[in-house]
Every structure is written in C-alpha cells, then in structure tokens.
Amino acid sequence: MKALIEIEKLKVQYGKQVALELKHLVIPQAQITGIVGPNGSGKSSLLKAMLDLVPHSGSVKIQGTDLKSQKERVSYVPQKEAFDWNFPINVFDLVLMGRYGPRSFFVRSSGKDKAIALEAIELVDMLKYKDRQIGELSGGQQQRVLIARALAKQAELLLLDEPFAGIDASTETKLLSLFEQLKDQGKSIVMVHHDLLTAKNYFDFVVLLNNSLVADGNATETLSAQNLERAYGGSFNFTK
DSSP: OOEEEEEEEEEEEETTEEEEEEEEEEEETTSEEEEEOSTTSSHHHHHHHHTTOSOEEEEEEETTEEGGGOGGGEEEEOOGGGSOTTSSOBHHHHHHHHHHGGGGGTSOOOHHHHHHHHHHHHHTTOGGGTTSBGGGSOHHHHHHHHHHHHHHTTOSEEEEESTTTTOOHHHHHHHHHHHHHHHHTTOEEEEEOOOHHHHHHHOSEEEEESSSEEEEESHHHHTOHHHHHHHHSSOOOOOO
C-alpha cells in the first residue's frame, strides 16, 4: 500500500467541544477509502481539516508536503445542503467553475475547459440538464452536479462528503463504477459514507471514527463486529 496522505497529531475543536483527535493516520494512494462512524464522530471534520477549512492543530501532508499548500491536487464535494441552490446559475456554468473555482465568472473559458466540463456532466449522466437552473434540480441531481464540478478540476485526490446521500440505488451504482474507473486511472477517492451494509463492499480501505480513530485498514477487518461495537456501542451483523 503506497501512502498518499499522512496525518499526525490532528485535533479539530469547536469551542470547548473536541470533534476529532487523531494521533496518526495514513490514507493510501489510488484506492477508494471510506470514512465511517456514528453521527458526530468527526467524519466531515476530518475532510474539512484536510482542506484547512476548519481551525485545527497538527499536520496533514500529501506525499510529504502540507496539503493546504497543494489544494490544486484536490477536488472537494461538500454535502449538498452546504451549497446555495438558489444561486442563479445553470448546470453547465456550475460545473465549469470546477476549472477555475469562483473566478470562472471573470475569466474567459477556453474551448478545452468547456469540453472538460461537458465530459464531466456526461460522466454523471446529467448532459440533458446542462442548461437547467440548479434550483430546479432534484436532490439527487444536485449531488451529481457537485460531483461533476469536482471531476472537472481533474485533480488526483477527490474528497467527498456523503456523495450517495439522497440518490437512488441505480445512480449510486453508476457513481461507484465511475469512482472505480478513476481509481484505475491512478486517482484516489476518499469519502464519508453512512451505510454500513454497503461499506464492506464499496471500499478498499476504511477509516472507522468515533471522535478518534477506532480502526483502519481493509474493509473486512476494520468493520468487524468488535470494532463496530467500539464505535457505535451496539451489536452489528452483516449479511453477505
């Protein structure tokens, strides 16, 4: 397993409340990594700390360099509730922002940028909605557009906060297949995920949290009954 991200002595604290404290964590390269744990266990805080979006102490490095200085190598998909869907923009223009960020309103887009944006929209099966205002989309469609925006950046590391929330099973299967293709291209995917029944089959590597690291490693070993009891405080059984 080749390391991509190395985290040391990470602490995220909101006021007096410690959301997450990790002594050491290594996330592998060119793998699909799932971050799982109960509500309030620090899953989203981990992603945000990696991107320097929340106050934290400790270090987060990508191949030996502070990740906050290497943000061009990372695409981020927040929970869709964090986005303003009343903003007057259509699907194509929102995805095109992935090429430049918010500056895209003031920078002339090249033909290559537009082609990449269209390809990203097609990858999430939203091409027929490319001219639709984002406020007119369903929740699942909104999620797919946010993923397309991240894909348009063509970064080597994709961080996603519950990308399967609010989408149907068919779309989830298609997106997972897309993530597998990205992995085969050498890209790394790290996502927060809440469904323990699918986590065992979806991920090459799993990080199990409960405000600290409970366990990490391959899905079968990490999601053992003993580890899940430590994280969730209850008994869990998986059906094959």
